[in-house]
Amino acid sequence: MENPPVQQDKWVPHENKAALWGYYLAIFSFIPITGIVTGMLALGCGIRGLSFADGHNQVGRKHALFAMGAGTFFLIGQTAIVLFPLLLLS
Numbered sequence: 311m312e313n314p315p316v317q318q319d320k321w322v323p324h325e326n327k328a329a330l331w332g333y334y335l336a337i338f339s340f341i342p343i344t345g346i347v348t349g350m351l352a353l354g355c356g357i358r359g360l361s362f363a364d365g366h367n368q369v370g371r372k373h374a375l376f377a378m379g380a381g382t383f384f385l386i387g388q389t390a391i392v393l394f395p396l397l398l399l400s
Contacts, residue, residue, distance in 0.1 A: 326370030329359025332377025339384040346388050352381030 322330065332355030339349040356377030363371040 325366065326359050326362050326373070328355045328362055329370030329374035329377065332356040332359050332381065333373040336377045336380035336384070339381055339388075342388065343392070345384045346392070349381045349383075349385030349388065352377045353385065356381060 324330070332352045335348045335352035335355060339345040339352055341348070356374045356379075359370050359374030359377065363369055363374055
């Protein structure tokens with residue numbers, strides 16, 4: 311006999327590991343300097359998670375979209391913060 315789904319199973323996409331990893335990496339991309347690397351990883355995981363969600367009943371689609379959006383935002387923002395002073399000094 312299968313256990314009934316718990317409320318948490320509806321919120322956290324355990325089947326879509328790429329979307330879940332991308333979600334957490336996007337949150338950690340807020341940290342200065344490391345956000346450049348984690349932003350790139352979040353974007354990649356978000357793309358993989360979105361392609362997985364399209365073929366598997368949309369599981370983790372929102373997490374993947376968040377990973378792509380936040381990862382891109384913090385990647386561009388922190389890259390600009392690092393490169394802007396370098397451009398002023400040259």
